[in-house]
Amino acid sequence: GEDVEQSLFLSVREGDSSVINCTYTDSSSTYLYWYKQEPGAGLQLLTYIFSNMDMKQDQRLTVLLNKKDKHLSLRIADTQTGDSAIYFCPREGRTGAGSYQLTFGKGTKLSVIP
């Protein structure tokens, strides 16, 4: 299977909470990240969590990590239309030569309905 698995689509109403989930086959990353990509734009680092943490809160964003189940989630409270984007949860890995790289899943497209 894929190194990083995510649902492809999520649709929520404005003002509701959104929860985007990721599952990894390998949980050896030191950091786990959430990136946001708006149409035609690059990747914006939203937040990250150290692998020895269970939870991180950053304003409207809550990251939960279940290391045993290799599961990461991002909760966006009071979702706004500006949150509509594709969300990625790459894991950190090493190439065969030992260099750092990020391994990405296909991303979750969040659509916010006004």
Place this chain on the structure above:
Amino acid sequence: GAGVSQSPSNKVTEKGKDVELRCDPISGHTALYWYRQSLGQGLEFLIYFQGNSAPDKSGLPSDRFSAERTGGSVSTLTIQRTQQEDSAVYLCASSQGAGGLQFFGPGTRLTVL
């Protein structure tokens, strides 16, 4: 600079031509990465530079792809004899050191006709 910058933002070329894509990392960041984002393959790692060490080219898809980084700062990704399957968004990222938080540029959208 304030963030990672890339140029051009869009490039249209004809099959068989060579192209050069430029990345200007965040000032002081020693690590620089190139990724490619395409519809079929998603986001893939291409190449990694760290300081003055030899680059890790293990992600480059063919020998038509090469990259260099001059003076530990600006990087250029060169694609020779472009093919239609090279059409993608090429993203550059930099981090403060090896394994640090990666900050991405806006990307260069390459279209090969």
